[in-house]
Amino acid sequence: MSDDNDKPRAKRSSGSARLTDVARVAGVAPMTVSRALNRPELVTDSTRRKVQQAVLETGYVPNRVAGALATSRSGLVALLVPTVAHALFAEVVQAVMGELAPRGYQVMLGLVGYTPAQEEVVIETVLSRRPDAIVLTGCRHSPLTRERLQRAQVPLVEIWDMSDDPLDMLIGFSHHAVGLAVAAHLLERGCRRFGIITADDARAARRVEGFLEGIDKVAGSACLVREVGTPSSMPWGREKGAELLDTGSIDAIVCSSDILALGVIAEAQSRGLAIPDELAIMGFGDSSYAGASHPALSTVRIDGASIGRAAATHLLRRLDQSVFSRSGEVLDVGFTLIDRDTT
Amino acid sequence: MSDDNDKPRAKRSSGSARLTDVARVAGVAPMTVSRALNRPELVTDSTRRKVQQAVLETGYVPNRVAGALATSRSGLVALLVPTVAHALFAEVVQAVMGELAPRGYQVMLGLVGYTPAQEEVVIETVLSRRPDAIVLTGCRHSPLTRERLQRAQVPLVEIWDMSDDPLDMLIGFSHHAVGLAVAAHLLERGCRRFGIITADDARAARRVEGFLEGIDKVAGSACLVREVGTPSSMPWGREKGAELLDTGSIDAIVCSSDILALGVIAEAQSRGLAIPDELAIMGFGDSSYAGASHPALSTVRIDGASIGRAAATHLLRRLDQSVFSRSGEVLDVGFTLIDRDTT
DNA sequence: CAACAAAATGATTGCGCTATCATTTGGCGG
């Protein structure tokens, strides 16, 4: 009954119980314990009970690091987003985790920021963990990143963007198309002299491109662009909004996020400008508070939760298959222009 | 020069290069490659260069699963929050990751929701990954969870709460004290007939308790409580706000989050109630938009980023020490009552 | 109840890496 044994096994590093400890207590072979825990249907009821009892007695918690090495399945899914400080991406994270957790996968979160250089570093460290799948925000990567991801032979979903040449699967929307849609909307409202307030972010830049293309051919149209620092915030919106309004020739301001737009609203109100007649304002993201501002903010809604869910369910399907093959599928979930009271 | 070799080693499961492959190409022993990559100061410049060259040629990406098993250090920190859909916790996640990533730790994110039962499941799966440290939101756990965490001998920081009996370190604030402070504030404003709209969340419940205690002895005071479903949202705030206002005897409404308060503001405005004279409103969290609402929302500010940073830096310090010992430290970072225009 | 198949259990081995030795190499004073 003594726990001490004759041969001092000094090499043990972790103090916790192992599979063999459980096996000894249960009076079976380690392999039987492994089966009782992972494939209980392969074991008789009586041994299963003995093992469960032994697990309780020893306080055994399986070591999935060892399990992962033995099976080369880590049970981890890497989820890479620019930030979680932004509600849109937080929504994606929440949705992905909601799908994966019930299936026993855990999420390794990585923040890749908005530059390929950051992404490169994060991708390498993430790959060293041998994740079973990867969800990666964006689809413009450095050549090195592309090569590494391709070599890795890991099911991958790029999200939140659109491309003809995805690394594997792609679920997202076209930022260029968002820009075009916003331009069309504001032109229809009669706006011609535009200001843009945008974060320094490649995808926001493509929305700007789309917007500029949308107004390009229209007589009398003009556009000034202002960039803000990170993170986007109301004060930034207000400051850059003031700069734009000071030029005296702006009748609409488009922002790369709702929070910037809120700052612009504040600035416009302090100047006594009528919204949307003297100044139209567009946000991006349809944050929870967008409908609550006064006036209610017109914006572009992206369904982050549905992108996250789709990415996760797609990966789960792939993970159920044993063979690895690239998907090549591209799913455009689109976006919705929400016309409230600021346009 | 041929890559094929005589003995077919069929057992290889992953197709990617291993340490031994790099070693062969570099013409050194595997151990030397390991050193060149992990402790480069122990290796001469010339061998370091040979190894780097071989790494490039083979496209080697270290397998940290194997490394973790060998060293019993996983390089993972588990970060457990109720949700990331809420900006307050997203802020914590962002801050923790910001501190840990530069030091080579990766974050395993877990969502524990608001119930001990969910927490219990998540904690077990998280512990099976043998994280090097854990950041856990809240400090009221089931007995089983407490026992598992104690056995695990992992540096742990509980956050976002206050207790006399932390499992290890604790960094947070007292929800009870928040309730007391809000009560004192509103009483001073002359409010007596209170309504509370709260999420079904143990910590929010303790804020409510504190609030009730705060108004308990005051003549003529009364309080009605309404619970909302998950997730908290403006419509919930509006609906429950309407219910409370319909009772005809409410002069202040306290909400468990800013977003609920926004809903109450909308309802009050639609009824033409003067804020704060006819109805005072308090939020919780000081979300980015709280100052932007009309009228600007009075709320309680929690510095999630600083809690996250403190937790991470504390853990990093502990991880630098080789011996494990519990800390027992308790750090109350407090909160700030922000008195804007709704009270 | 023998004979056999199927189910249950066990023994062995290796996943890819690093800790811990043992061994070799290089530098330097005498």
Place this chain on the structure above:
DNA sequence: CCGCCAAATGATAGCGCAATCATTTTGTTG
């Protein structure tokens, strides 16, 4: 130029688990 010490490198042995195959037990059937 030898001998000595330190620095550099190498060989060995696990880390804890599960895949695989070998063995034992159980159940079935004529």
